[in-house]
Amino acid sequence: MMRVGQGFDVHALVEGRDLIIGGVKIPYEKGLLGHSDADVLLHAICDALLGAAALGDIGRHFPDSDPQYKNIDSRVLLRRVRDAVTKRGWRIANLDATVIAQAPKLAPHIAHMTANIAEDLAIALDCVNVKATTTEHLGFTGRGEGIAAQAVVLIER
């Protein structure tokens, strides 16, 4: 049996916060705002996994009203989501994700993000693909007001 899941997330770019995407701290003048470390890519992946396993969404598992998640490393959340999915007998087949950001240039960091995600999900590197795109200066991402991410995963058992 196979199941597919998709995830989407957005966080605002603000001054005075670190920019952490895919578990990589990226040098930039702004960072993403959130209750957690606001790792928009890992949140989209969490939602895709939860969606595939019919387990709801990230906010249901880790409420943003709960102080235990304040500034939490989203890699911790991703590993908890992996455990929730795999303990129900699912195996993660592959994952594809896109980060939508006008800036900064993410290409130099994609391999590091991919390695982090593969490690946290305990799957092979060639089962994980991360892409980046601008929106050609259009919309909130294009104006640099925020960064979005989308993810699709396939799970099987």
Ligand SMILES: Nc1ccn([C@@H]2O[C@H](COP(=O)(O)O)[C@@H](O)[C@H]2O)c(=O)n1
């Ligand atoms: N923040 C980003 C956005 C894009 N890239 C890379 O640039 C390529 C071209 O992007 P377009 O939006 O013009 O299609 C894209 O394929 C990415 O490899 C990036 O590194 N960082």
Ligand SMILES: C[C@@]1(CO)OP(=O)(O)OP(=O)(O)OC[C@H]1O
């Ligand atoms: C990750 C959580 C953790 O409290 O907080 P945020 O950083 O605000 O991120 P969001 O993508 O809005 O998901 C909600 C929460 O689960």
